Amino acid sequence: MYRGKRVSVVIPCHNEEDGIAEVIDQMPDCIDEVVCVDNCSTDNTAQAATERGARVVPESRKGYGYAHKAGYAAAKGDIIVTMDGDGTYPPDSLPLLLYVMFEENVDFITARRWYSKNGDTKNPIRLLGNAVLSGTMMLLYFKFIVDSQSGMWMFKKEILADLDLTSDSMALSEEIKIEAFTHPGIRSFEMPIYYGERIGVSKLNVWRDGLYNLFFLFKKRFMLRKKHARRPAVAATPTPAPAPEAEVSEHRAGGVG
Numbered sequence: 001m002y003r004g005k006r007v008s009v010v011i012p013c014h015n016e017e018d019g020i021a022e023v024i025d026q027m028p029d030c031i032d033e034v035v036c037v038d039n040c041s042t043d044n045t046a047q048a049a050t051e052r053g054a055r056v057v058p059e060s061r062k063g064y065g066y067a068h069k070a071g072y073a074a075a076k077g078d079i080i081v082t083m084d085g086d087g088t089y090p091p092d093s094l095p096l097l098l099y100v101m102f103e104e105n106v107d108f109i110t111a112r113r114w115y116s117k118n119g120d121t122k123n124p125i126r127l128l129g130n131a132v133l134s135g136t137m138m139l140l141y142f143k144f145i146v147d148s149q150s151g152m153w154m155f156k157k158e159i160l161a162d163l164d165l166t167s168d169s170m171a172l173s174e175e176i177k178i179e180a181f182t183h184p185g186i187r188s189f190e191m192p193i194y195y196g197e198r199i200g201v202s203k204l205n206v207w208r209d210g211l212y213n214l215f216f217l218f219k220k221r222f223m224l225r226k227k228h229a230r231r232p233a234v235a236a237t238p239t240p241a242p243a244p245e246a247e248v249s250e251h252r253a254g255g256v257g
């Protein structure tokens with residue numbers, strides 16, 4: 001609980017039996033529940049999560065986006081936080097993110113992986129891929145988001161109804177940021193965090209996922225254009241002219257019956 005609001009952490013997991021236990025063990029006291037979405041694991045992920053007190057939600061359709069959406073539907077919190085089940089995102093940064101969310105009245109915060117405390121640098125191919133994807137996203141959407149591929153974000157559950165999440169794959173990560181940052185009624189923010197070393201085997205297919213995510217940025221831009229084109233232009237709607245005073249009072253008088 002944080003300032004009277006329940007906080008759920010949603011963790012999509014595909015074969016993360018080594019990492020999930022460590023991630024859950026590091027949860028700070030302000031977290032009310034951990035929802036581990038077991039996405040077609042063939043190892044002991046579900047058992048490891050249950051033993052640590054997490055609620056395990058099975059998702060039989062394989063995909064990062066499917067797993068996230070199943071987790072959001074199952075989460076009971078007023079605030080939802082996401083991270084991987086692999087130890088790369090720091091649970092101890094959650095109190096600070098929550099503090100900023102409340103003090104600044106922000107609806108959506110995405111965590112930018114800033115640097116590793118133990119000095120590890122990421123694989124140069126991945127750094128380049130992330131730079132290309134984030135740069136393309138900035139150019140297409142005019143939003144300054146440095147880490148478009150981060151898997152850690154936090155949002156008020158009430159904004160979910162305003163987010164049109166179409167992706168069932170890894171592209172959900174960029175899509176949710178695009179939806180939040182381009183929505184005029186949602187206050188969004190990017191905050192730096194430390195990142196840690198990955199526990200267990202990466203599920204990312206760098207070339208396949210990277211190229212698909214690049215394609216998805218263009219597809220989503222086109223989808224948003226069509227959506228905005230369908231919206232009625234508010235300014236063009238003629239405002240009805242006020243009825244002459246005599247007519248109004250006559251109508252009111254007659255309306256009572």
Ligand SMILES: Nc1nc2c(ncn2[C@@H]2O[C@H](COP(=O)(O)OP(=O)(O)OP(=O)(O)O)[C@@H](O)[C@H]2O)c(=O)[nH]1
Nearest residue numbers: 012013014039062063064067084085198202203204
């Ligand atoms: N790639 C992928 N991840 C999934 C899927 N379902 C659940 N996940 C989980 O989603 C999280 C993200 O996958 P990762 O392999 O960590 O991908 P990444 O964070 O881009 O790559 P790393 O930096 O190597 O961790 C992990 O907790 C996975 O176990 C899926 O279908 N595909």
Ligand SMILES: [Mg+2]
Nearest residue numbers: 084086088151
């Ligand atoms: Mg990861």
